[in-house]
Amino acid sequence: MDVKRFKEYISWLYYQYLLVTCSYVLEPWEQSIFNTVLLTVVAMVVYTAYVFIPIHIRLALEFFSSLCGGQHESTVAIMS
Amino acid sequence: MVLNMTEGPVKKPVNGNGCCRTSNGVKPGMNGCVKNHLYQQHSYCSSDEKSSHICHNGGIYKRPFKESFEETPMLVAVLTYMGYGILTLFGYLRDFLREWKIEKCHNATEREEQKDFVPLYQDFENFYTRNLYMRIRDSWNRPICSVPGAKFDILERVSYDYNWTFKYTGRIVNDVINMGSYNYLGFAENSGVCADAAAEMTLKYGVGVCSTRREIGNLDKHEELEKLVAKFLGVEASMAFGMGFATNSMNIPALVGKGCLILSDELNHASLVLGARLSGATIRVFKHNNMQSLEKLLKDAIVHGQPRTHRPWKKILILVEGIYSMEGSIVHLPDIIALKKKYKAYLYLDEAHSIGALGPTGRGVVEYFGLDPRDVDIMMGTFTKSFGAAGGYIGGTKELVDYLRTHSHSAVYATSMSPPVVEQIITSMKCIMGEDGTTLGQERVQQLAENTRYFRRKLQEMGFIIYGNDDSPVVPMMLYMPAKIGAFGREMLKRNIGVVVVGFPATPIIESRARFCVSAAHTKEMLDTALNVINEVGDLLQLKYSRHRLVPLLDRPFDETTYEENED
Numbered sequence: 001m002d003v004k005r006f007k008e009y010i011s012w013l014y015y016q017y018l019l020v021t022c023s024y025v026l027e028p029w030e031q032s033i034f035n036t037v038l039l040t041v042v043a044m045v046v047y048t049a050y051v052f053i054p055i056h057i058r059l060a061l062e063f064f065s066s067l068c069g070g071q072h073e074s075t076v077a078i079m080s
Numbered sequence: 081m082v083l084n085m086t087e088g089p090v091k092k093p094v095n096g097n098g099c100c101r102t103s104n105g106v107k108p109g110m111n112g113c114v115k116n117h118l119y120q121q122h123s124y125c126s127s128d129e130k131s132s133h134i135c136h137n138g139g140i141y142k143r144p145f146k147e148s149f150e151e152t153p154m155l156v157a158v159l160t161y162m163g164y165g166i167l168t169l170f171g172y173l174r175d176f177l178r179e180w181k182i183e184k185c186h187n188a189t190e191r192e193e194q195k196d197f198v199p200l201y202q203d204f205e206n207f208y209t210r211n212l213y214m215r216i217r218d219s220w221n222r223p224i225c226s227v228p229g230a231k232f233d234i235l236e237r238v239s240y241d242y243n244w245t246f247k248y249t250g251r252i253v254n255d256v257i258n259m260g261s262y263n264y265l266g267f268a269e270n271s272g273v274c275a276d277a278a279a280e281m282t283l284k285y286g287v288g289v290c291s292t293r294r295e296i297g298n299l300d301k302h303e304e305l306e307k308l309v310a311k312f313l314g315v316e317a318s319m320a321f322g323m324g325f326a327t328n329s330m331n332i333p334a335l336v337g338k339g340c341l342i343l344s345d346e347l348n349h350a351s352l353v354l355g356a357r358l359s360g361a362t363i364r365v366f367k368h369n370n371m372q373s374l375e376k377l378l379k380d381a382i383v384h385g386q387p388r389t390h391r392p393w394k395k396i397l398i399l400v401e402g403i404y405s406m407e408g409s410i411v412h413l414p415d416i417i418a419l420k421k422k423y424k425a426y427l428y429l430d431e432a433h434s435i436g437a438l439g440p441t442g443r444g445v446v447e448y449f450g451l452d453p454r455d456v457d458i459m460m461g462t463f464t465k466s467f468g469a470a471g472g473y474i475g476g477t478k479e480l481v482d483y484l485r486t487h488s489h490s491a492v493y494a495t496s497m498s499p500p501v502v503e504q505i506i507t508s509m510k511c512i513m514g515e516d517g518t519t520l521g522q523e524r525v526q527q528l529a530e531n532t533r534y535f536r537r538k539l540q541e542m543g544f545i546i547y548g549n550d551d552s553p554v555v556p557m558m559l560y561m562p563a564k565i566g567a568f569g570r571e572m573l574k575r576n577i578g579v580v581v582v583g584f585p586a587t588p589i590i591e592s593r594a595r596f597c598v599s600a601a602h603t604k605e606m607l608d609t610a611l612n613v614i615n616e617v618g619d620l621l622q623l624k625y626s627r628h629r630l631v632p633l634l635d636r637p638f639d640e641t642t643y644e645e646n647e648d
């Protein structure tokens with residue numbers, strides 16, 4: 001029962017997606033191009049986020065912690 | 081937004097409230113004519129229970145004048161533009177494929193020998209037709225095969241090549257509820273007194289005389305019709321033409337010409353625009369129903385006169401419509417008449433949609449506001465809508481009509497109206513006037529007013545964005561997104577309701593809409609069925625955009641305009 005409701009919800013969501021992006025009026029081959037492009041873009045955004053965001057966060061953290069404590073700075077300087 | 085143009089019970093009912101703020105020559109009260117009618121009781125309001133909440137109060141408007149144009153929600157606007165963006169990109173892709181012959185080109189193109197000439201199919205309109213309109217073309221121009229009354233039958237058609245061509249399956253979709261015809265009073269019938277009278281007239285007169293009114297095409301029926309129209313409108317004389325569009329586009333050039341100024345509402349119908357352009361007069365456009373804009377143009381016109389020479393304009397003609405068919409708004413006639421009197425301009429009122437559909441006895445927008453028809457210089461209207469016939473009329477003073485009889489191209493060159501059509505108009509008009517000895521016509525007018533209010537109120541309650549005046553039988557419902565135009569038309573037809581959807585170029589590009597036309601022929605059950613289906617489809621397509629945040633259409637309040645007449 002719940003599975004059915006979920007399926008219905010998904011198909012409703014897909015219908016809204018079709019309407020809002022105007023894929024509703026595209027021909028099937030255009031639709032597949034559109035979906036492919038959109039999926040690729042989304043996948044790349046997600047992947048880039050996954051790869052680069054942790055690094056940037058770490059760098060940012062290091063930067064701010066170096067700003068806060070002057071003592072650390074000298075330690076870092078000596079070590080490097 | 082809600083324009084509450086009366087000084088309602090909450091506000092202080094000071095007559096001529098607006099004038100008090102102006103510094104010069106204040107004359108309390110509006111201009112003479114309007115004042116005479118201010119406190120006149122409206123029989124409609126007092127007798128009709130359902131509409132009696134429209135109460136009287138002072139001021140230039142006798143009844144609350146509620147008009148709403150809800151603002152487009154930001155998110156919806158962004159998504160709509162995004163949709164058009166995607167469609168445009170795919171349009172370019174398809175054009176590219178067609179150009180390189182990768183894809184078969186269905187649409188019109190230049191022939192080989194025309195290749196070096198000016199391109200014919202390159203502008204935006206052609207691009208739009210080819211790449212956007214074609215995709216949802218099945219929602220328009222559907223052939224019907226019955227009388228377009230409250231219900232009609234539609235020929236089923238399919239397309240196997242994405243709307244480039246259609247095939248008829250031979251099946252008929254029966255009993256579709258018709259929410260799209262301008263059949264306001266329900267006179268589009270193939271049985272009943274009007275149809276019988278028209279049939280009889282065909283036997284007696286035939287279907288037409290192939291000559292103009294000026295030559296040998298003038299029949300006694302035509303003169304009877306003109307007398308009746310003049311009586312119906314309450315004007316001295318009138319003249320009937322065989323085509324409403326030509327009434328506008330051929331008579332305006334007869335009335336104004338070079339050295340004259342036309343002030344035209346920005347949303348005027350194509351026929352008025354064409355007439356104005358053909359006349360050769362200078363045209364200035366004022367914002368839709370915006371009296372400040374109109375007054376500014378009038379002032380400028382009078383102060384500066386014609387460009388360069390600075391001679392005064394020969395004539396200034398204001399062109400307005402009674403009900404605007406795309407917005408469902410009603411002209412602010414009392415203001416316009418006041419302005420016209422103040423600045424001594426002429427007024428041309430096109431009552432195509434309002435005649436028969438507005439006012440307690442169906443006399444149109446003039447009666448709706450309780451004004452004097454003689455204040456409108458040229459009363460134009462069509463028989464195409466409320467009367468279920470074809471043609472148009474011009475009403476006004478005898479001099480005007482006599483002048484037009486000799487000078488209008490429509491009168492000189494067009495063949496006279498077909499007698500059965502004339503008879504249909506005469507019969508339906510007599511029915512509205514009650515001259516046939518029944519109250520059927522009056523009941524229809526009443527029914528239309530009730531249906532309109534009911535339909536509009538229900539849609540508003542459901543949360544759709546509805547444009548226009550509460551009393552206008554044209555009900556535009558906003559769809560916005562291009563895919564929803566097609567989806568709405570298809571889903572409604574699937575559920576046996578025929579609707580009209582409107583998109584660019586008839587509306588601004590993001591303001592696509594569905595337009596319902598309420599008719600007196602709709603029963604309560606039909607309206608309820610239609611409303612339920614609209615509700616269902618509205619949920620399916622997520623059309624309930626309204627956030628009930630009503631904002632004013634105009635930047636400035638209305639009562640800044642002054643109405644005092646120039647004393648001279």
Ligand SMILES: Cc1ncc(COP(=O)(O)O)c(C=O)c1O
Nearest residue numbers: 323324325349351432462464471
């Ligand atoms: C405001 C207005 N004027 C004139 C016309 C033209 O009338 P007809 O269809 O009778 O030619 C129309 C018709 O749609 C209209 O809406």
